[in-house]
Amino acid sequence: MSTPTITALSAPGKVLLTGGYLVLDRNYTGTVIALDARIHVVVQQLKKTHRRGVSSGSIDNANAAAEDTEESDDTIVVRSPQFVGAVWKYRIQRCTAGGGVKVVQKNEGPQNSFVETSLSYALTYISYVADSKDFGSLSLTILADNDYYSETAASRGPGAQARGGRFVNFGVPLFEAHKTGLGSSAALVTALVSALVIHRTMQPEDLGLGRDKLHNLAQAAHCAAQGKVGSGFDVATAVYGSCLYRRFSPAILESLGDAGSPGFEERLFSVVENIKSEHPWDAECVDFGMQLPRGMQLVLADVDCGSQTPSMVRKVLEWRKNNQKEADLLWTNLQNNNEKLRQELKQLAHGSQEELTAAATRDFDTVRTCLERAREYIRTMTAQSGVPIEPRVQTELLDAASAIEGVIGGVVPGAGGYDAIALLIRDDPAVIARLNSLFETWTSGVEDDFGGKIGKVRLLGVRHGSEGVKNQDLEQYRGWLE
Ligand SMILES: Nc1ncnc2c1ncn2[C@@H]1O[C@H](COP(=O)(O)OP(=O)(O)O)[C@@H](O)[C@H]1O
Numbered sequence: 120m121s122t123p124t125i126t127a128l129s130a131p132g133k134v135l136l137t138g139g140y141l142v143l144d145r146n147y148t149g150t151v152i153a154l155d156a157r158i159h160v161v162v163q164q165l166k167k168t169h170r171r172g173v174s175s176g177s178i179d180n181a182n183a184a185a186e187d188t189e190e191s192d193d194t195i196v197v198r199s200p201q202f203v204g205a206v207w208k209y210r211i212q213r214c215t216a217g218g219g220v221k222v223v224q225k226n227e228g229p230q231n232s233f234v235e236t237s238l239s240y241a242l243t244y245i246s247y248v249a250d251s252k253d254f255g256s257l258s259l260t261i262l263a264d265n266d267y268y269s270e271t272a273a274s275r276g277p278g279a280q281a282r283g284g285r286f287v288n289f290g291v292p293l294f295e296a297h298k299t300g301l302g303s304s305a306a307l308v309t310a311l312v313s314a315l316v317i318h319r320t321m322q323p324e325d326l327g328l329g330r331d332k333l334h335n336l337a338q339a340a341h342c343a344a345q346g347k348v349g350s351g352f353d354v355a356t357a358v359y360g361s362c363l364y365r366r367f368s369p370a371i372l373e374s375l376g377d378a379g380s381p382g383f384e385e386r387l388f389s390v391v392e393n394i395k396s397e398h399p400w401d402a403e404c405v406d407f408g409m410q411l412p413r414g415m416q417l418v419l420a421d422v423d424c425g426s427q428t429p430s431m432v433r434k435v436l437e438w439r440k441n442n443q444k445e446a447d448l449l450w451t452n453l454q455n456n457n458e459k460l461r462q463e464l465k466q467l468a469h470g471s472q473e474e475l476t477a478a479a480t481r482d483f484d485t486v487r488t489c490l491e492r493a494r495e496y497i498r499t500m501t502a503q504s505g506v507p508i509e510p511r512v513q514t515e516l517l518d519a520a521s522a523i524e525g526v527i528g529g530v531v532p533g534a535g536g537y538d539a540i541a542l543l544i545r546d547d548p549a550v551i552a553r554l555n556s557l558f559e560t561w562t563s564g565v566e567d568d569f570g571g572k573i574g575k576v577r578l579l580g581v582r583h584g585s586e587g588v589k590n591q592d593l594e595q596y597r598g599w600l601e
């Protein structure tokens with residue numbers, strides 16, 4: 120198969136509307152909404168070189184495993200041009216004993232473990248299936264929709280749009296940018312591994328058929344880069360779009376080992392292709408690509424403050440372990456309520472034409488009640504576990520926002536904490552205007568139960584998007600590609 124010279128793909132961010140913490144356990148599920156904020160990756164083939172000391176062309180897999188850790192002249196340059204100095208240059212290193220392919224950073228400056236791990240995992244898989252180690256030199260460009268990060272002086276300033284299109288220039292190094300919590304790393308890893316696999320081993324039209332494999336590869340790479348196995352709802356959404364998610368069994372990835380370790384390429388291949396495994400993939404994404412009902416919209420309000428998800432997760436799980444009975448009851452109540460909410464949203468989205476028309480004008484009463492109940496249970500979880508999932512400053516904010524005409528209700532999504540809040544609203548610009556005027560002058564009037572503070576509240580421009588990873592036209596990247 121001839122290699123295309125350029126491939127572009129994007130994957131969406133996420134909001135875990137309900138099921139935070141529950142979704143870590145396979146007995147429970149999470150309802151996750153994909154967003155219209157996406158991370159784009161463009162792969163450009165620069166040149167095809169021959170590896171030093173090895174004849175070009177196809178190499179037998181069996182031989183490949185026996186080969187040394189050979190260097191090639193090929194270089195992979197990854198750029199994130201919205202940020203200052205965000206360039207990572209890698210050389211390709213082939214590992215001994217079937218360890219696969221690893222990339223090694225050549226330039227000074229901070230490493231980017233999500234980029235580096237995605238490259239090593241994707242190239243290992245590609246070289247194994249394509250039966251070739253000749254990648255040629257590649258240039259990768261990452262472009263993120265603006266809502267992934269809080270605004271900066273530069274992104275607000277007159278030069279922000281200088282390069283055109285939908286992306287702004289943030290004018291700061293990536294590590295200084297404040298994330299808004301939309302799942303940048305999951306969208307990035309998904310877009311990166313998918314773009315490389317499509318570029319080298321598939322046609323863009325095969326994306327639909329290859330989705331499960333891309334999911335498995337992206338989950339493996341994301342877990343390795345994160346250094347832990349989360350529920351994976353963010354990667355699943357980046358691949359499949361909005362869905363009801365049941366997590367995969369952690370055992371699937373436990374024996375994969377590190378990139379470069381002996382036999383890694385074969386183990387990775389088995390994991391991605393879901394073969395020869397004692398532990399087959401069992402993640403469930405139901406109703407993927409599900410839409411919100413007509414007349415309803417999802418908005419997020421950034422509170423300019425961040426939470427520490429790993430330590431919150433550790434504490435909640437510890438509390439659950441020590442208070443199994445109470446926790447089980449709470450988990451069951453939350454699950455039942457979340458399921459009722461999902462069914463209601465589904466029915467409203469797929470009802471008959473008359474039902475849809477009625478839905479567009481009605482008050483979405485059941486949705487409102489389910490969101491209120493979810494919050495009550497989450498506040499119980501907060502009080503009992505002693506973890507600020509819905510701290511008082513956010514209770515105050517959610518109550519005030521929910522009282523606005525046209526707001527159906529809201530929650531602290533995902534792990535909660537001092538992070539963005541999610542609101543379901545009637546899809547009407549007047550509701551957005553009322554929310555903006557509430558937030559413009561918002562100052563907290565309560566003392567927080569965990570001593571936390573929220574900063575400037577700001578409605579993000581992001582809305583629900585529903586679609587997973589998809590091919591993209593190149594036109595929108597004009598001005599950003601080298
Ligand atoms: N635009 C980008 N370009 C390159 N890397 C990015 C970009 N956005 C995010 N990343 C990578 O993802 C990491 C952030 O991931 P994480 O802390 O998991 O946040 P999130 O909750 O947004 O996923 C960054 O440190 C960086 O490695």
Ligand SMILES: C[C@@](O)(CCOP(=O)(O)OP(=O)(O)O)CC(=O)O
Pocket residue numbers: 134135138139140141142143300301302349350351352353428432532533534535
């Ligand atoms: C607690 C969780 O169930 C949900 C966390 O959701 P968030 O959306 O808060 O996650 P981050 O993107 O890491 O900030 C953990 C999990 O499912 O992995």
